[in-house]
Amino acid sequence: MDQKPVSNAPMILGIIGGIIGLPAAICSGACATGISAMADKTTSAEAGHVGSFYLYLGLTSAILGLICAFAYKKNPKIWGILMLIAGVIGMINIVTLNMLALFSAILLIIGGAISISQKKVALT
Secondary structure, eight states: OOBOOOOSHHHHHHHHHHHHHHHHHHHHHHHHHHHHHHSTTOOHHHHHHHHHHHHHHHHHHHHHHHHHHHHTTTOHHHHHHHHHHHHHHHHHGGGGTOHHHHHHHHHHHHHHHHHHHOOOOBOO
């Protein structure tokens, strides 16, 4: 008995979300540094650390989203859960008021949800 192949939609959404997430990570780092530098009680070194944190957080989300998208066909449920985690990590970058990060996170979350919810149907 053959099984119907899984949809390509989560893979496409993951690739687009990951690619958009790369410049969003850079923007999140820069925005976090700027927002921290504008605060009265922070030094420039502290602002740089905050910017680095959000940069690495965004890069983690984007790279995990891309890896999940490319490995999705092997085990859709596991990679769909990891894609959801990448989307949630990307949602944390919204603190920096970055709309690219929001768009990237939404695409990753939708792709992960589709991946988890779809079922392989046996062809008769």
